[in-house]
Amino acid sequence: MSSAYQVLARKYRPQQFAEVVGQPHIVRTLGNAIARQRIAHAYLFVGPRGTGKTTLARIFAKALNCAKAKAPTAEPCGACDNCAEIAAGSSLDVLEIDGASNNGVEQVRELRETVRYAPGKARFKIIYIDEVHMLSVPAFNALLKTLEEPPPHVKFLFATTDPQKIPLTILSRCQRFDLRRIPSDLIVKHLRGIAKAEKVEVSDDALLAIARGANGGMRDAQSALDQLIAFCGNKIEERDVLTIFGLAPREQVKNLARSLLDARRAEAIATIASLAEEGRDLARLLDELLDRFRALLILLTGASPSELTEEELADLREEAARLQRGRALRILEILSAAQNQMRHALSKRIHLEIALLTAIETQNEIALEEVIARLRGAVPPSSRSAHAAPATPSSDPPVAALREAASGASEPAIAAPLPEMTALWTELREAAGRSVPMLKSALAQARPLSLSGDTLVVGFDRTMEFEKDLADTPKNRETLVARLREITRRPFNLRIVFADDPDLPVGGGSGASKKAASSETQPEAKETFDHDPHIRKALDLFKGEVVKVKRPAAK
Numbered sequence: 001m002s003s004a005y006q007v008l009a010r011k012y013r014p015q016q017f018a019e020v021v022g023q024p025h026i027v028r029t030l031g032n033a034i035a036r037q038r039i040a041h042a043y044l045f046v047g048p049r050g051t052g053k054t055t056l057a058r059i060f061a062k063a064l065n066c067a068k069a070k071a072p073t074a075e076p077c078g079a080c081d082n083c084a085e086i087a088a089g090s091s092l093d094v095l096e097i098d099g100a101s102n103n104g105v106e107q108v109r110e111l112r113e114t115v116r117y118a119p120g121k122a123r124f125k126i127i128y129i130d131e132v133h134m135l136s137v138p139a140f141n142a143l144l145k146t147l148e149e150p151p152p153h154v155k156f157l158f159a160t161t162d163p164q165k166i167p168l169t170i171l172s173r174c175q176r177f178d179l180r181r182i183p184s185d186l187i188v189k190h191l192r193g194i195a196k197a198e199k200v201e202v203s204d205d206a207l208l209a210i211a212r213g214a215n216g217g218m219r220d221a222q223s224a225l226d227q228l229i230a231f232c233g234n235k236i237e238e239r240d241v242l243t244i245f246g247l248a249p250r251e252q253v254k255n256l257a258r259s260l261l262d263a264r265r266a267e268a269i270a271t272i273a274s275l276a277e278e279g280r281d282l283a284r285l286l287d288e289l290l291d292r293f294r295a296l297l298i299l300l301t302g303a304s305p306s307e308l309t310e311e312e313l314a315d316l317r318e319e320a321a322r323l324q325r326g327r328a329l330r331i332l333e334i335l336s337a338a339q340n341q342m343r344h345a346l347s348k349r350i351h352l353e354i355a356l357l358t359a360i361e362t363q364n365e366i367a368l369e370e371v372i373a374r375l376r377g378a379v380p381p382s383s384r385s386a387h388a389a390p391a392t393p394s395s396d397p398p399v400a401a402l403r404e405a406a407s408g409a410s411e412p413a414i415a416a417p418l419p420e421m422t423a424l425w426t427e428l429r430e431a432a433g434r435s436v437p438m439l440k441s442a443l444a445q446a447r448p449l450s451l452s453g454d455t456l457v458v459g460f461d462r463t464m465e466f467e468k469d470l471a472d473t474p475k476n477r478e479t480l481v482a483r484l485r486e487i488t489r490r491p492f493n494l495r496i497v498f499a500d501d502p503d504l505p506v507g508g509g510s511g512a513s514k515k516a517a518s519s520e521t522q523p524e525a526k527e528t529f530d531h532d533p534h535i536r537k538a539l540d541l542f543k544g545e546v547v548k549v550k551r552p553a554a555k
């Protein structure tokens with residue numbers, strides 16, 4: 001290494017807006033503002049570390065102060081005194097301040113003194129405060145005074161990774177630019193250029209691995225390349241990069257994702273075991289799995305994830321073909337919950353294993369959209385018109401019921417799997433008896449009559465009116481419903497009725513015997529339902545049962 005060695009990030013720092021990588025929206029807007037001479041007093045660059053905030057600020061400073069042009073220019077010459085001094089960080093008219101170490105009110109007061117004087121030889125006095133969110137509250141207040149009445153020769157440029165910590169009074173006086181993480185393919189392209197200029201041989205897999213490890217930060221990517229050159233010399237392979245970052249090989253991440261999708265549990269566990277033994281960073285591995293499923297979800301919505309190479313995209317398309325959106329969402333939920341738990345966990349491996357096995361189980365959860373799609377497929381073509389025009393009353397009960405189920409009507413005719421009624425009643429009786437011993441013998445006189453989507457109906461014989469009234473006092477009802485909900489973990493209701501009540505299976509309020517106008521239970525109709533092939537298929541799909549038959553209201 002020669003004594004003139006310069007870190008790559010500095011050596012290859014973009015000097016023109018056109019060279020800035022991955023922030024085209026900002027470059028365009030700033031360029032336009034300069035071209036039209038509509039330059040604000042204060043700018044705020046927000047973005048993750050190493051995405052180009054300081055680089056943009058320096059180029060902007062040159063654009064404002066370049067001596068070659070008569071006015072601010074979007075293409076500073078880079079050669080005049082002002083440009084050269086700004087690039088070297090030695091311009092007396094451009095003050096670069098680290099907000100983290102100069103965060104007191106005293107420093108800001110000094111700053112206010114400085115800005116009162118006109119610039120020495122440049123057009124503007126430019127104050128650049130990096131990590132501006134680190135300023136103390138009094139410092140912000142002092143800064144605000146200057147921002148409220150800025151001298152015309154002063155421009156403020158702020159940068160932050162954490163805009164939430166900046167007071168609104170400051171934010172509202174800045175023009176804000178949000179830098180995004182730089183897509184992997186752009187980082188790869190940029191690094192390839194550097195490697196070529198440095199005469200270092202870096203394989204494409206290695207470049208991609210560096211980009212993955214840098215997670216959208218160009219500076220981190222360049223530092224990694226620096227380190228790799230120092231460790232490995234002039235030839236860099238993927239495994240070198242993976243070792244430095246503790247990353248799992250991309251192939252292994254893919255294998256793990258596919259084990260998950262295809263429910264190959266043993267294989268998933270074995271992959272985690274071998275990666276853990278190799279000392280790979282398991283939290284990082286989970287991050288990568290999350291990124292992968294996030295990209296899959298984006299693909300499934302019909303959009304195209306932007307930060308991927310063609311090869312990665314082809315892989316993902318193959319996986320997307322085997323995945324429904326509902327399941328992708330569930331997997332993402334499970335993995336991101338695990339991500340939170342892993343952050344503070346001593347043993348990350350167990351959390352990763354649990355998350356993967358749980359995510360594999362989503363295979364058995366039938367996604368609603370899939371059920372609906374299958375249901376639609378179950379409806380014969382002749383009745384499709386009924387789907388297209390749902391307002392038309394149909395006299396065909398099976399089709400009407402199917403439509404109701406498929407459209408998620410509030411009172412579906414087909415119930416989701418329910419706890420077994422008799423067992424539930426026994427458990428409820430015992431639990432309620434423990435809470436209110438007096439209820440025990442009263443409830444022993446009742447029997448469960450029906451269990452529908454959200455209501456358990458229990459009945460007493462007419463001769464047990466006293467027991468029924470006892471069970472149905474407001475306080476006892478409350479106890480019963482509370483126990484019922486604890487047992488089922490569902491928002492269940494309880495109806496207490498006389499067992500010979502004529503309109504029992506109709507839903508309704510507690511103990512009320514009002515009859516819903518449009519609903520009617522007909523044993524023969526239920527019979528017809530049970531044997532209808534479409535209904536059978538629907539019941540099969542939902543693993544449901546027919547609880548009630550409801551005819552559509554007459555027109």
Ligand SMILES: [Zn+2]
Pocket residue numbers: 065066067068069076077078079080081082083084
């Ligand atoms: Zn210049």
